[in-house]
Amino acid sequence: MRNECNIIRDILPLYAEDMVSDDTVSFVEEHLQTCAECSVMCERIKEGGIVMINENKSTEQEVVNTLKKLRKKVFKRFCIIVLAICIGIVGLLATLQVFPVYRVFQYSSKDDFVNENKIMLAYIGTPGDRKIATDIVNYASIHVFSDTSHTYEENLEFYGELGRYPFDLNYFDGTIGELNALYETHSIELLSAHIDENHGYMFVEHSQQAIGENGEVVAGSWDILSLWEIEKDADGNWKVVSIREGA
Numbered sequence: 001m002r003n004e005c006n007i008i009r010d011i012l013p014l015y016a017e018d019m020v021s022d023d024t025v026s027f028v029e030e031h032l033q034t035c036a037e038c039s040v041m042c043e044r045i046k047e048g049g050i051v052m053i054n055e056n057k058s059t060e061q062e063v064v065n066t067l068k069k070l071r072k073k074v075f076k077r078f079c080i081i082v083l084a085i086c087i088g089i090v091g092l093l094a095t096l097q098v099f100p101v102y103r104v105f106q107y108s109s110k111d112d113f114v115n116e117n118k119i120m121l122a123y124i125g126t127p128g129d130r131k132i133a134t135d136i137v138n139y140a141s142i143h144v145f146s147d148t149s150h151t152y153e154e155n156l157e158f159y160g161e162l163g164r165y166p167f168d169l170n171y172f173d174g175t176i177g178e179l180n181a182l183y184e185t186h187s188i189e190l191l192s193a194h195i196d197e198n199h200g201y202m203f204v205e206h207s208q209q210a211i212g213e214n215g216e217v218v219a220g221s222w223d224i225l226s227l228w229e230i231e232k233d234a235d236g237n238w239k240v241v242s243i244r245e246g247a
């Protein structure tokens with residue numbers, strides 16, 4: 001086989017498909033007239049070439065289709081897994097909203113009273129119990145914590161156990177000094193409520209600050225965990241009757 005034959009045979013498939021320039025056609029035909037082997041090769045390609053190319057095409061198409069199907073299947077499965085994970089996470093978060101068991105560990109170092117009552121921290125309480133407790137929190141926040149115009153003794157008289165909380169902005173003590181504050185800020189969060197007919201317990205966490213003339217914090221306490229024991233009096237009003245605070 002001559003060197004030229006190799007070149008011709010590379011071109012033959014294109015020649016058979018009429019996909020070469022006129023010059024190449026002349027070059028190929030010139031060679032074919034003198035080379036029997038290449039002529040036979042050319043005939044074979046012309047006879048079977050198209051079929052061969054179609055076969056290839058259909059096989060390629062099948063492979064492409066199979067890959068597409070596979071990709072769709074994998075994507076579908078991926079979506080199902082992602083959806084399942086999302087549902088799982090949402091479910092877990094929703095469960096933790098109602099059963100915040102992490103709080104048992106979060107506060108376990110606070111004091112013994114947490115360990116004694118930790119089962120109450122692990123469940124936020126029924127909607128009914130939380131309604132009663134929320135009313136008490138709102139009362140404490142709006143009326144008690146904000147009342148900064150009375151002495152500690154007066155507050156105990158007015159508000160009972162809750163009277164320990166309000167700042168006395170007019171406070172002056174010869175030894176400790178003056179509480180030079182203009183106003184106070186506070187927040188109270190209800191963590192859980194567990195209430196029977198006339199008696200119950202609620203865990204709250206609160207922070208409060210006394211703010212001075214230049215906006216500086218002159219006194220405060222932050223993230224104090226407390227267990228408020230509550231009772232319903234003869235008139236049907238709920239009162240805080242004892243308070244235990246975490247260290």
Ligand SMILES: [Zn+2]
Nearest residue numbers: 005008035038
């Ligand atoms: Zn040849």
